[in-house]
Amino acid sequence: MGKEILKMEHITKIYPNGVMANRDVSFSVREGEIHALMGENGAGKSTLMKILFGDEDATEGDIIFEGNKIQPKSAADTIRLGIGMVHQHFMLVDSLRVYENVILGMEPKNGIMIDKEKAIRAVEETAKKYNLKIDPMAVVGELSVSQKQKVEILKVLLRGAKLLILDEPTAVLTPQETDELFEQLLLLKKNDHTIIFISHKIREVMQICDSPPCRTDCGIDPGRQRDRRRYLPLHGGPRCHPENE
Numbered sequence: 001m002g003k004e005i006l007k008m009e010h011i012t013k014i015y016p017n018g019v020m021a022n023r024d025v026s027f028s029v030r031e032g033e034i035h036a037l038m039g040e041n042g043a044g045k046s047t048l049m050k051i052l053f054g055d056e057d058a059t060e061g062d063i064i065f066e067g068n069k070i071q072p073k074s075a076a077d078t079i080r081l082g083i084g085m086v087h088q089h090f091m092l093v094d095s096l097r098v099y100e101n102v103i104l105g106m107e108p109k110n111g112i113m114i115d116k117e118k119a120i121r122a123v124e125e126t127a128k129k130y131n132l133k134i135d136p137m138a139v140v141g142e143l144s145v146s147q148k149q150k151v152e153i154l155k156v157l158l159r160g161a162k163l164l165i166l167d168e169p170t171a172v173l174t175p176q177e178t179d180e181l182f183e184q185l186l187l188l189k190k191n192d193h194t195i196i197f198i199s200h201k202i203r204e205v206m207q208i209c210d211s212p213p214c215r216t217d218c219g220i221d222p223g224r225q226r227d228r229r230r231y232l233p234l235h236g237g238p239r240c241h242p243e244n245e
Contacts, residue, residue, distance in 0.1 A: 005030060005064075005066060005196075006063075007063075008062075009064070010061045011061035013051060013059050016191070029163070034189055035194070035196050036205040037198045038199060039200060046088070046198065053085045055075060079161070085166075086152045087167050088167040090148050092140050093140065106159065118239065122158060123136040126154055126157050127154060130157065131183065132154055134154070145173070146172075147174045150184075164195045165195070165198070167196075167198045169198075170204055197209055
């Protein structure tokens with residue numbers, strides 16, 4: 001594995017209503033690995049990644065990316081740094097074609113007009129490089145769920161993402177589609193991309209991820225006041241964050 005590319009240190013997220021989504025969470029990711037982030041529904045996995053992606057603000061804690069402390073205030077900030085996220089609920093415009101969705105907000109121009117040929121060519125080349133079989137001219141609303149997911153992955157790749165966050169990517173896929181996704185993720189890894197793979201499916205994590213799978217119970221129910229260990233090893237793997245006992 002490569003050098004450490006990301007470190008999140010002592011991240012706490014408390015909402016105005018008092019709900020604690022993350023409590024003192026720390027973990028790191030190395031360059032070129034597929035890193036598992038596991039936990040039950042409501043454990044705080046997605047919230048933690050939304051903090052990294054700039055969709056949420058942390059109440060406490062630091063984020064260090066490529067050796068520099070960052071404070072992303074929006075998804076646009078994070079994308080410029082080379083971090084992309086494929087959300088569990090896709091953010092696509094169904095009435096537009098694939099290439100139009102992919103280039104939205106970064107349209108190549110020919111004078112004052114959008115350079116359609118250049119846009120389509122860029123989508124085709126990126127799709128071919130990463131084995132994302134998709135027709136740039138297809139209308140997104142007519143695509144299957146797995147095809148829409150490929151469009152989302154294309155979007156972040158075309159924006160220069162080095163670190164990809166995939167939020168429960170297999171939740172909407174068939175077993176065959178999951179196998180195809182894993183082939184694509186391994187190809188991304190081969191091309192020096194780093195992936196954070198959010199899941200609650202142990203078998204899939206054991207199959208695709210490099211790091212020992214870890215479980216995170218980041219949520220605290222104030223009414224029950226139960227302090228739970230936030231990181232636990234699975235299958236004898238090391239603790240993600242030994243000091244959080």
